[in-house]
Amino acid sequence: MKYYIITGEASGDLHASNLMKELKIQDPEAKFRFWGGDLMLAQGGELVKHYRETAFMGFLTVVKNLGKIKANFSLCETDLLKFNPDVLILVDYPGFNLRMAKFAKKHGIRVHYYISPKIWAWKESRVKKIKAYVDRMFTIFPFETEFYQKHNFEVSFGGNPLLDAIENRPNKEEGFPDFIKRNKLGEKPIIALLAGSRKQEIERVLPVMLECVDSFPDHQFVVAAAPSIDAEFYASVVGDQNVQFVYGQTYDLLQQAKAAVVTSGTATLETALLRIPQVVCYLTGGGKLLFTIGKRLLKVKYISLVNLIMDQLIVKELIQHTCNKEMIIQELNQILFNKEYRIQMLYNYQLLNEKLGGAGASARFAKMIYEDLQR
Incomplete structure (x- = not known):
């Protein structure tokens, strides 16, 4: 299957790379195209943009780089349609990813969100977009299940991938x-x-x-x-x-x-x-x-x-x-x-x-994602 993954920071690169590693076990024919970093690149596939080129934090920084941000959206939309993946996997990074979720949904591409945005702490209204544009939400904190239940949206908790990163640290x-x-x-x-x-x-x-x-x-x-x-x-x-x-x-x-x-x-x-x-x-x-x-x-x-x-x-x-x-x-x-x-x-x-469920979260999430696509 073909997987298009988008993340915009170092932690996302780490967790997405571990997910890719496990997806290759579930799906030996997996093909990846992604926005991420060096760790994802080490797992194979095509890197479209490094997160160093897309990390615009803070109001003033965003305003100063509006042209680049718009260009990134345009590039991502065109590239996504050209690759035509079986699934778009979004990793946190809500300012960019929720817009891409809407675009993908409009064009019939299945959307999985891996690592929910922290809308339980800030900008809770974003849950409306998630319900509208995301087919499956995979969460890494147990309290997120209750949060989404309050909004009548079912999510899948599989543990926290930080446990994998720490367990496998050099x-x-x-x-x-x-x-x-x-x-x-x-x-x-x-x-x-x-x-x-x-x-x-x-x-x-x-x-x-x-x-x-x-x-x-x-x-x-x-x-x-x-x-x-x-x-x-x-x-x-x-x-x-x-x-x-x-x-x-x-x-x-x-x-x-x-x-x-x-x-x-x-x-x-x-x-x-x-x-x-x-x-x-x-x-x-x-x-x-x-x-x-x-x-x-x-x-x-x-x-x-x-x-x-x-x-x-x-x-x-x-x-x-x-x-x-x-x-x-x-x-x-x-x-x-x-x-x-x-x-x-x-x-x-x-x-x-x-x-948090112990180590093995990345493998559990990969299995859930692959099984969802098989269905």
Whole structure:
């Protein structure tokens, strides 16, 4: 069968590549054409556009690149019809993908959505488009089933593919001595800093994280640097602070860390699945007024995926005015030195893992997709 896949960011490239790997097992004759990245390309098929060329985030960035965005839509529509796939598989990336879902539906192409947009937190009205243009929705969080049931739309939950990515990560057996030797780090225990992968969020949150460095002289702070961000940018943010960097090794770094300070997002779940105690940070631009408005628009109780999935406060969330030096230090002291507090967080992580269904999600989703097409 012929599969056309669209994703617009690094995490989508990761999950789509694992899905492609499993689809080839289900369907040895599978042919792929896609918008994605290097990991998908390694699975075979034709890459139309790399996500580096399509990732336009933020209102001003979108406005400045409207011409490119329109050209991408036009290219994708033409290319989709030319390839004429048995199914269009959309991976998150709702601004682009919901429009393509409408186009595909109009032209009689079956639409599968793999990894739902986070409409349960923001822009819930998009559910109308999903119901109208998506034939099957495959979800990765258990609470999404209840959300869609509320809107009378059946979905298929198959577990979370992050468990597969973590289970199959390279350097899984690497020890602390080898890791610090390979990355030219010191011998002190590591506190990992995960400040995000976009320049705007790094500029906002990393300086606040760095204010804590001098309060933990017996630890070394190591930043999980995003491969897409150049060293000069990080240097401009960090200045003369005593921190180290490792590029493109987030899982390797977390595996060796004693604790982590993490910007809200997928990284909070990855940190939990790797069993590293963490404190979650979130800062928005635009000041207190914009934050207050945004908070009223949110539909969820928590900002971190860990707490959302468990529906209780498992990891501390420091948001906006509480995201400061004193509060981060206080929570780091708890997860590093309060034995009972640390053990309880690790126990909750185990419950989280069980709730997500364990490894093998990519294979389960591939089987569901292929069986749907067979029918």
